Amino acid sequence: MVAEADYLKKILLSPVYDVAVQSDLVRLDKLSAALGNDIWLKREDQQPVKSFKLRGAYNRLCQLTPEQTAAGVIAASAGNHAQGVAYSARIKQMKAVIVMPETTPEIKVEAVRTFGGEYAEVVLHGTSFDAASNHARELADKHGYTFVPPFDDPDVIAGQGTIGRELLEQNPHLDTLFIAVGGGGLAAGIGVYLKQLRPDLKIVAVESEESACLKAAMEKGEPVDLPSVGIFADGVAVKRIGTEPFRLCQQYVDEVITVSSDEICAAIKDIFDDTRVIAEPAGALSVAGIRKYVRENGTQGHKIGGILCGANINFHTLRYVSERCELGEQKEVVFAAKIPERAGAFRHFCELLGGRAITEFNYRFASNKEAHIFVGLKLRQGREEFKAIADSLNNAGYQLFDLSDNEMAKLHVRYMVGGRPPKLLNEHIFSFEFPEHPGALMKFLDTLGERWNITLFHYRNHGAAEGLVLAGFDIPANSREDFDQHVKQLGYQFEEQTSNPAYRFFLSDLNGVFD
Template sequence: MSLSANEYLKRILLAPVYDVAVKSDLVKLDKLSASLGNEVWLKREDQQVVKSFKLRGAYNKLASLNETQLQAGVVAASAGNHAQGVAYSARMKKIQAVIVMPETTPDIKVDAVRNFGGDYAKVVLFGTSFDQAKDEALRLSQVHGYTMVAPFDDEDVIVGQGTIGRELLEQKPDIDTLFIAVGGGGLAAGISVFLKQLKPDLKIIAIESDESACLQAALKAGKPVPLPTVGIFADGVAVKTIGTEPFRLLQEYVDEVITVNTDEICAAIKDIFDDTRVIAEPAGALSIAGIHKYLQQNPMQGHKFGGILCGANINFHTLRYVSERCELGEQKEAVFAVKIPEHAGAFKKFCELLGGRIITEFNYRYATEGEAHIFVGIKLRGGRAEFAQLSDTLNDNGYQCFDLSANEMAKLHVRYMVGGRPANLQNEHIFSFEFPEYPGALMKFLNTLGETWNITLFHYRNHGAAAGLVLCGFEIPPAQRDVFDQHLAALDYQYQEQTDNPAYRFFLSDLNGVFAK
């Protein structure tokens, strides 16, 4: 039987998390507050020794175990912050912990778990996905009698995370709207079940990545349901299915759910850095991205907003990607494609129409004797409204303009590939793939798909995550498409066909029907 709301309240008040956790600071983001016209307060969970809130729930779970369970040890499956929280907690409790991590986990995260756990944490690398690692952890718990420490779907873990709500109420009792990131839901469940009982007029808004919106899917279905796929950028919230117990609580205590995209998350990372000089991980910046989105949808001033920087375990190499995308998220940049006539003076006229705007990117490719195609990035001072005006101006002057600011394939791949087309290639089909980052992933791909069909295009991008992003083209005669699809299923990599994507059609395919869709 689930805990009652009152029982959660009592347990959160008595939770022994401060054996290992610190009461993290609540800081006002002065620059962001001034720009938004509302006070924005940020709870600094990056100040925990493992750089995330996960320590609270992991330690509270271990503290709830009896002596027999402690002696038997614990097991957890995680590729991120939960693994570090369990490892450090096991070290503090002086018990043995087994941490099962996918083989694709970056070395920096594996090393962090080993360092936090010391002699008390053993890392087991198993499988190429979280689900496989979780199944192995469950098997080990059954074989060896370990207690499974779940990352979010556990009452004791939820109680531990709820101690953040207790601190918030002490530090800033007049916050009127609180924004909380949601992955599996343990953080938002613990905070909301505590605060809503003591301050029922407080508005709580859950923030999800639009690539892993499992709470929205569950609310729509009336129960937790698995997402077909999840994105890899905000890996701290990349959860396919919301936890059963968190969902029960969130249904009752969360007032609204907002989703944010990758560019908006990158902009929020920059916002936090500008005010604090702290670099949040993508999941850690969700609450700030949510505040921006909420104010776009509900313009207001004079309110007191709270958010939680729930983690700062960012891979350094991710920063180049964040830097590329943050101004798009802030609507301070636009990227677009333009057809220009291929004759003397055409480029100069185009630049004149830009009206002195700063060009952030320019890729040019000769297309035919009559026209050229260019990929352009420009700085915006007036947001999307300014770009709409520019687009109208270009169209009025005979330049066909196609906005690519929201086109993921264009931003991730095509901007780096502008420069060539096949001279005569029939039946080309384009797919985007997620490649697991482990030895043999490319050869598996080639052995499954590359020997039967001609590969016509290949572009790889990695932004410091556990999977690389690949754009690949194949020459597939119509009669062979069913067979190709069978090989795709056997490959078992996440993929999406991009053949009709306008960025591909504009820059990389033949010239027929570029603006048809």
């Protein structure tokens, strides 16, 4: 175990500036004015590989013995760590093997090859990070490579800790610092440095709700495996926090908060509005945490820091970000409503909205008595404003259901409103995460589509390594157990959505959610 004082020494003597730059600490003027606090952002997108990961990777490579350097290194990653190791290996003129899942988008594979040049070899293996990581360790044992972990290593942690040193020099007056957490190396490195010199500085760790491994570990008292992780903020999509990062975070992190995908999208927009930089979802976590923390605690007049830890965003992800950012800012709400199927009902409904801008409207005839609609509405004063709107509509006899926090509704149903089966079915609905590689759909159909009739299918690419799919099956009661076994054999992440109110309201042959 590395002592805290030794971490100080490691950080102060780290040679990261052979490759890294001292990134700017910039004031977010618009966000500061909007939130009533002095907010500063550390621009790690300015590193040659567009993320902080270069610091830890290079520091680790610099600690190798001559024999280890001659043998080369190996790493498993589909993202920023891979690029950091490849770039560092080129600078050190040593061999690096980077194992990446076969599902990794080509743009990321090419980036690793470009950063590593003749010194980096990319090996594509498996359809998941775990498979790639296991293969990397097998190759390390076979060829004598040194495995370079993405976060659970003292030298990697110390490399990331150099950010803390810069922060203290650039703005010694910060009173609160927000740091994104995936595997925990960034928060651990910055925390172990700053807290020894500024114990009064409050450190808040920020996690995605879909991959909150530090929160789970804090509650358990030790690192634990999450059953699954979300794919949107893929840079922090870690099932289990590192052992050494957890030890340090447990000692130096004051608070852990989680943010939703919508809140992350709003933070990406916040950063763009102030800097014209487009952060990747994981890179915007700290700003999402700042916005949520200030809103929930009424914080005013504080000097707050955050870290833009990466900007390697897939361009196609921007479509998703654009659709969801106003929900994250609480400037938009989406909801379902029943309206009478009679002349003038829609006009009356719109009158009750009081001239507010409608961002989306999907209509579906349900019966001779009623219609079902999916509505997006601009808000001027946040969620409290919608409560007043809902009360007004309910008092007028319109039945509403708020879908703003319903992921199935926002990912799939809003694009599918209007489809109901013509007869009663034993329909069951599931959401799946499909690996984005050739053959994934055929594997799905071969495993499930022969015996059970597919009644519904919706897929939309969001620029991630996994595709999000909504699928329905006609499953007689006497074959449900057999179906469940086949789904498990498929090996894809899935969740049943049959009871989801968005499905029942717009797509099911059952009665609507309000009945």
